[in-house]
Amino acid sequence: MPRAPDSPFPAIATLGVDGLLVRFGDALSEPANRAALAFCDAVKAQDWPGLAEVSTALVSVLLHLDLRATDHARLRAGLNTLLASRNWFDAPLPRGRRLWAVPAVFGTDLAPQLAEAAALAGVTPAQAVADLTAEPLRVLTIGFAPGQPYLGQLPAGWDIPRQTALTPQVPPGALTVAIRQVVLFSVASPTGWRHVGQTALRLFDPDRTEPFLLRPGDAVLFQPVDRAGLEAARAQGGARERAWR
């Protein structure tokens, strides 16, 4: 596939004894994330024998091998052929991705770090809310905890660091920011990300027909509401699927 002459990506590395990791970058970028999502779907469509699991991270695809049925050389050969078949950095986004409208309270005692995060990003709290709600944010990956999305990317001014001291606990549904990304927490958790909004999302519920609300590639449009609006949203499950414009 075409790539910049000085770029080592895409690159294949081993992960453990039975993992092959195809990386499309060593930093987050929109094209590298899109490449990973598209390449993951393409690998699944190959239906290669001996492939136990295929999954994505921010800019990479992990293939978990069943070493009883395949080997590294065979899968690497398949991966190289597939990688060469097109420019994955301009691949289309996955089919069937959904757009979710998600009401959120920004600031107040429900999300106490809005002003602090806005100051770090060099904007007023009102502008911060405008930045976070202007456009749908893509689910770049789901990871760390079940159903927990990393959304992005925010404008360059939002490349703010994580806190060095952790917030002892943010509640489920917390909307947090750092490094041009938003993380929504599926369970109560300590975090270094700043808590700027609060949603009523239940991102993971094993007893629901669809236990995981979001999938990689989906998009989320935050809608600023007051506390009453949040409680109304909670009764609806915290999110509403809406049509793409």
Next chain:
Amino acid sequence: MALSILKAGPGITVQDQGRPGLRSLGLSRGGAMDPLALAEGAALLGQPETLAALEIAGSLVTLRAERAVRIALTGAPMRALCDGHVLAWNASHAIHAGSTLTISALNGGYGYVHAGGGIDTPPKLGSRAAHLSAGLGRMLKAGDRLPLGPDRGGATGLVLDPAPRFEGGIIRMVTSMQTGLFDPAELKRFQAIAFTRAPRANRMGQPLDGGKVAAAQGLSILSDAVVPGDIQITGDGTAFVLLAECQTTGGYPRIGTVLPCDLPRLVQAPPGAALRFRLVPLDEAVALEQAEAARRAGLRAGLRPLIRDPHAIADLLAYQLISGVTCGDDLQDGPETE
């Protein structure tokens, strides 16, 4: 048919082989901390290793069998009593209806109680395993009742020699994509450190005491896929081995990844036992994994009849000794049956 829990310390969970296939949605596989013990229990009872068993994490549990049941005991050696009589570990036993079983840890580690037919709690997302960090399932407590699946029957009174893994020792690893971030001399020194399991471990990971590692300096690593066995070096130089319930992504540099076939040795090392890491080439690691898979598939061939140690039999005179020291129960449906 069920096992009732009369008493449970912390860390008693239902476990099976976990939930592969959900990493893209943020859920790690989870499952038994010592998957080899699942295979050993399945071999002892002559049933599939996909069935669920009870995991005892360095704790104690008292169970009552509502009906007669076949059981097997595997994993970290623990003290097992059935109505006050000692039961051999790494063995299968016929338990009478109404009997009370008490299992208590001797030296930490993960012990397993397997039942004929397996534990038949309702699966969630394709598995019965409690995944504590994901909030799937929970630790068991007194009053819980574990339904059992139909037992196709089979021998009891069998014993196997477990793969040695309860004394610490050499833990083999392969390089990770971040091994190159560590100075070669530091990688060599890492392999000379006699680590021990730090007490603050859980199903997500095992921190190690015994030495610090100079972390790769000044590097901000993009969060990427992590897998069980990955050896992360955290900010203060502590080595931290990811385990079954680890998160799916992480940003700490990883010095290497433990071979899956050596993870049971790591999690089953008793407190204070020395663990030393040794780098092996990938092709050798693949061969070791394949050999271990073949060995596990052949575990049933290594079963032998349980001959009890007379010193361990509290009520020796109650046994019929003419044909040798075996328990009458074991002979009734003994090793000759299939």
